[in-house]
Amino acid sequence: MSLKLRDLIRKVRACKTAAEERAVIAKESAMIRTAIREEQSHFRHRNVAKLLFMHMLGYPTHFGQLECMKLIASPHFPEKRIGYLGMMLLLSEEAGILMLSTNALKNDLTSSNRFVSGLALCAIGNLATADMSRDLAPEVDKHLKSSQPYLRKKACLAMARCLTKCPEMVEDFVDRVVTLLKDRSHGVLVSVIQLMTQVLLVEQKSILMEPSYADEYGTPCQDAFVKLVPSLLKLMRNVIGGGYAANDAGGATDIFLQVHILTLLRLLGTGDVQASEEMNDVLAQVATNTETSKNSGNAILYECVQTIMAVESDDGLRVLAVNILGRFLLNRDNNIRYVALNTLSKCVMEEKRSAQQHKDGFALGEGGEAANNAASAMQKHRTTIVECLKDPDISIRQRALELIYHLVNTENVESLTAELLNYLVLCPREHRSDICTRILRVVEKYSPNDRWRVDTLITMLTIAGRESEKAVQSASIIYISRSSEDLRAYATHKLLKALRDDDGTQRGLLVVGVWCIGEYGDLLLKPYSYTP
Numbered sequence: 001m002s003l004k005l006r007d008l009i010r011k012v013r014a015c016k017t018a019a020e021e022r023a024v025i026a027k028e029s030a031m032i033r034t035a036i037r038e039e040q041s042h043f044r045h046r047n048v049a050k051l052l053f054m055h056m057l058g059y060p061t062h063f064g065q066l067e068c069m070k071l072i073a074s075p076h077f078p079e080k081r082i083g084y085l086g087m088m089l090l091l092s093e094e095a096g097i098l099m100l101s102t103n104a105l106k107n108d109l110t111s112s113n114r115f116v117s118g119l120a121l122c123a124i125g126n127l128a129t130a131d132m133s134r135d136l137a138p139e140v141d142k143h144l145k146s147s148q149p150y151l152r153k154k155a156c157l158a159m160a161r162c163l164t165k166c167p168e169m170v171e172d173f174v175d176r177v178v179t180l181l182k183d184r185s186h187g188v189l190v191s192v193i194q195l196m197t198q199v200l201l202v203e204q205k206s207i208l209m210e211p212s213y214a215d216e217y218g219t220p221c222q223d224a225f226v227k228l229v230p231s232l233l234k235l236m237r238n239v240i241g242g243g244y245a246a247n248d249a250g251g252a253t254d255i256f257l258q259v260h261i262l263t264l265l266r267l268l269g270t271g272d273v274q275a276s277e278e279m280n281d282v283l284a285q286v287a288t289n290t291e292t293s294k295n296s297g298n299a300i301l302y303e304c305v306q307t308i309m310a311v312e313s314d315d316g317l318r319v320l321a322v323n324i325l326g327r328f329l330l331n332r333d334n335n336i337r338y339v340a341l342n343t344l345s346k347c348v349m350e351e352k353r354s355a356q357q358h359k360d361g362f363a364l365g366e367g368g369e370a371a372n373n374a375a376s377a378m379q380k381h382r383t384t385i386v387e388c389l390k391d392p393d394i395s396i397r398q399r400a401l402e403l404i405y406h407l408v409n410t411e412n413v414e415s416l417t418a419e420l421l422n423y424l425v426l427c428p429r430e431h432r433s434d435i436c437t438r439i440l441r442v443v444e445k446y447s448p449n450d451r452w453r454v455d456t457l458i459t460m461l462t463i464a465g466r467e468s469e470k471a472v473q474s475a476s477i478i479y480i481s482r483s484s485e486d487l488r489a490y491a492t493h494k495l496l497k498a499l500r501d502d503d504g505t506q507r508g509l510l511v512v513g514v515w516c517i518g519e520y521g522d523l524l525l526k527p528y529s530y531t532p
Helices: 005-014 020-037 040-057 061-070 077-090 096-109 112-125 130-144 148-165 168-178 186-209 214-217 220-226 229-240 256-267 273-289 295-310 313-327 332-359 367-380 383-389 395-407 413-426 429-446 450-464 470-481 485-501 509-524
Strands: none
Touching: 005 020, 005 040, 020 061, 020 295, 020 367, 020 395, 040 077, 061 077, 077 112, 077 367, 077 383, 096 112, 096 130, 112 130, 112 148, 130 148, 130 168, 148 168, 148 186, 148 395, 168 186, 186 220, 186 256, 220 256, 229 256, 229 273, 256 295, 273 295, 273 313, 273 413, 295 313, 295 332, 313 332, 313 367, 332 367, 332 383, 332 395, 367 383, 383 395, 383 413, 395 429, 395 470, 413 429, 413 450, 429 450, 429 470, 450 470, 450 485, 450 509, 470 485, 485 509
16 A cells, blocks of 8 residues: 555655665555556545655656646545646646646636636636637636635736637637726736737747737727726825735735736836836836835836836936946855846846947937936946956856956946956956956957057956957957057067067967067067057
8 A cells, every 4th residue: 555645755755775765665656656557546646746846856647637637527625626736736738647737727707706717717827829829718717707715816917828829819808807907906907908918029039020910900908008007006005004904025015916916017118118117107106116125126226217218207216226236246245246247237238239320320419328328337447347257156256257258348348358468368268258258348349549459459358368369369460460560579589578478378469479470570579669
């Protein structure tokens, strides 16, 4: 006879080696297989529970998938609950056996017991395939109109899965979603905002995959939801004002609802000037009043910054967002610093893209000025970002390096390139090739004069000539060959000195140095004085 679940857990915990544990699991798996073969239905729920434990430990449990289907069809709730849990954990949406559950799910969705219907909705939200979504969407829709908040919130999340799998159904459910936003239940509100977010993402994905989609079908979801921006902002003000104080955590008011609303506002405000203008006051209120001493407040602020940067927000608000990220860089938590560096990199690239678009136009305009002010705000945090290059965490250093590369301009090129060269000395050898390439791009784009360019390239080759790519070495040779005779003499003398001091391991320096000495060796015999 097979063991009870608690006895199996005790035996596994008592194992002193991995081999002992494997032996216990193999023996129990054999017992479960025998029980399945002999159709021992009275032990079925216990066997599935033990399979779930084995699955958590990483052992194969595929042989028990059909047992989950049988438990789901059981009329008894405890067995049904274990069956649904097993189905959600032991099966994936690729499993062909999943189609057998469609009829059982449909029956459970019509059950008078709300907990049974809730289990079915959870399973749909986790596992529904495209075919199952088409078959079960009408039943899920009925629960969106249920009188019980418990079922309405689960139906919202199940519908989000169905619409993700079948984007063509999105337009049919827009009106229902709009109605649910007026729901008084907190759980339903959180769920319906997630559903709205998912619907918008599905619509945007369809437009990206088929550019003609918007021309043919329009954007019905975006158009319908944009009209709800005032309602969302009113809800946000209510949350900030303590309207859902019962859900406070970590000193912040209803974190999850705030984060979900901000995510939805970001999707609605992107590219929509009018909607973005309506959001400005609320975003400023969240950015200035949220407590930052705990992670809960930082989570809200991060989402707020993401929203400010994505929508058509005004100049002052963007500067405020950059300053919040600057404060994140001073945090001791490496996760927060990593997030701040990552977001600042995205912001810099976005600002550069925006500035380039305005530069291509006839006038800079208001958007271009906003981009410039946000970029200048980022420059104020340059020292803090450079300090991150000294962090012991390699991921922080890599993010800081990426950001510094994007921050370089004609005004700070000399100081930031010096920092890049300093980091080149300390960084792991496998990263040096990439950094050399980045330094070359900076030199090509922002070099203040020819002398500085030559000095920088020779210094770089002296530090990391072994790891530099052939393209970097070739570019160095080209710059020297195209310069004036005085500068060529200066470069050749400097390279000769560097080769004397080197131990012969920096191959890149050797290639450039030998080429220059071979080409301009006569300049070494003449006295020279270089004046830039």
